[in-house]
Amino acid sequence: MVRRSGRRPGNQDTKQSILEAARTIFAERGFDKASIRAIAGEAGVDPxxxxxxxxxKEKLFLASVNAPVNPAELIPKALAGPREEAGARLVALVLSVWDSPAGGAAVALMRSALSNEWTARLMREFVLTQVLRRAVAELGIDAEEAPVRAALVATQIAGLAVVRYVLKAEPVASADPQRLVAAVGPSVQRYLTEDLPGVF
Amino acid sequence: MVRRSGRRPGNQDTKQSILEAARTIFAERGFDKASIRAIAGEAGVDPxxxxxxxxxKEKLFLASVNAPVNPAELIPKALAGPREEAGARLVALVLSVWDSPAGGAAVALMRSALSNEWTARLMREFVLTQVLRRAVAELGIDAEEAPVRAALVATQIAGLAVVRYVLKAEPVASADPQRLVAAVGPSVQRYLTEDLPGVF
Structure with a gap:
């Protein structure tokens, strides 16, 4: 019998056990409080x-939720560069990921976050607190404003994704990405950097 | 034995059969092409x-998806009145419905639209095409622009609902409604009535 790959099936089983343990521990404790040690303990392996x-832990989390890309790498990159176009770049990034072959997995993850309490919790902790909030703070914004601005950005980005990729509502579903960047980018920019009277 | 109500159980069975038939026919044909006649036929009752x-048909549809309110009545009301505050009024309306006792049913319906293809289809046909698009057209906007503007409004409103009520991400989840109106209203207003360079 010829092995088709150098990987031993046992390794796959171990990886699978770790992923399952990760889902359990992340679900129980959330992203912040879950530790590699606890996940290893749950899986019965060495940390x-x-x-x-x-x-x-970040990469284990992304693997456990089948995330197709790492927002912790992509979002800060999109927000770096000229401050006054950060909103447009963020919208363009989101569209380029979701319109790519990775988009199917992104839709699945979004649906999961919208129907499962634990994926919802992890998405808000990971994408919002760990990634988006920090990236927004990098724009040189008042640290006290960053959480609100990041969450407002999330409302517009999540809504764009829901309407285009989940509800597939026209004319947004098949709109040219550039046109959507022109439409939605300024709203995101407003949340990122502009004065928000009545909010702050 | 004493009857607790004047309604005969048979009526409830008939209503239930009609609702089930409505779900089937709406799912097969969509909102526009489903007819009361076809639904009656499916249920084996007289139209x-x-x-x-x-x-x-609109009310039957809302009953079949367990909609807690009728957007076809509420949205046009919110958009009527001073044009330059239509965005703020629409956001305030959405928050008042979702923050009310009806909000639980609204969250359930949203979750369903995000996980079931048929509810998604009906939501985009009903809320977007039947209601929002017509209401936007009432603002005296170029008829050709109304579908795009309505869909852009939907991205912001849907995203606000997702982040506040489904993902429950802070600080949006427990923010004061007035603060959210101040934050999100101008974005919706922009989609409704302002120039959108690069879009039109």
């Missing part, structure tokens, strides 16, 4: 093995 | 009985 297979 | 129990 070093978890690090070996998955690297950081 | 007059469907009208008797549910009134219009």
């Amino acid at each position: 070093a093995l978890v690090h070996h297979y998955f690297g950081t | 007059a009985l469907v009208h008797h129990y549910f009134g219009t």
Whole structure:
């Protein structure tokens, strides 16, 4: 019998056990309080093995929810660069990921976040608190305003994704990405950097 | 044995059969092409009985998806009045419905639209095409622009609902409604009535 790959099936089983343990522990404790040690304990393996297979807690989390891309890498990149076009760049990034072959997995993850309490909790902790809020703070915004601005950005981005990719409502569903960037970018920009009277 | 109400159980069965038939026919044909006649046929009852129990096709549709309110009545009301505050009024309306006791049913319906293809289709046909698009056209906007503007409004409103009520992400989840109106109203206003360079 010829092995089709150098990987031993046992490794796949171990990885699978770790992913399942990760889902359990993340669900119970949330992203912040879940530790690699606890996940390793739940899976009955050494913590070093978890690090070996998955690297950081962030990457293990992304693997456990089948995330097709790493927002922690992409979002700060999109927000870097000229401040007054950050909104347009963020919208363009979101559209480029969701319009790509990775988009199917992104839709699945979004649906899951909208129907499962634990995915919802993790998405808001991870995407919002860990990633978007920090990236927004990098724009040189008052630290006290960053959480509100990040959450407002999330309302517009999540809504664009829901209407275009989940509800598939026309004319947004098949609109040219550039046209959507022109339409939605300024709203995101407003949340990111403009004065918001009545809010602050 | 004492009857607790004047309603005969048979009527409830008939209403239930009609609602089930409505779900089937709406799912197969969409809102526009579904007819009371076809729904009555599917339920094995006279079309007059469907009208008797549910009134219009619109009301039957809302009953079949367990909609807690009638957007066809509420949205045009919110958009009537001073044009330059239509965005704020629409956001205030959405928040007042979702923050009310009816909000639980609204969240359930939203979740359903995000996970079931047929509810998604009906929501985009009903809320977007039948209601929002017509209401936007009433603002005296170029008829060709109304579908795009309505869909852009939908991205912001849907995203606000998703972040506040489904993902329950802070600080949006427990923000004062007035603060959210101040934050999100101008974005909706922009989609409703302002120039959108690069879009039109």
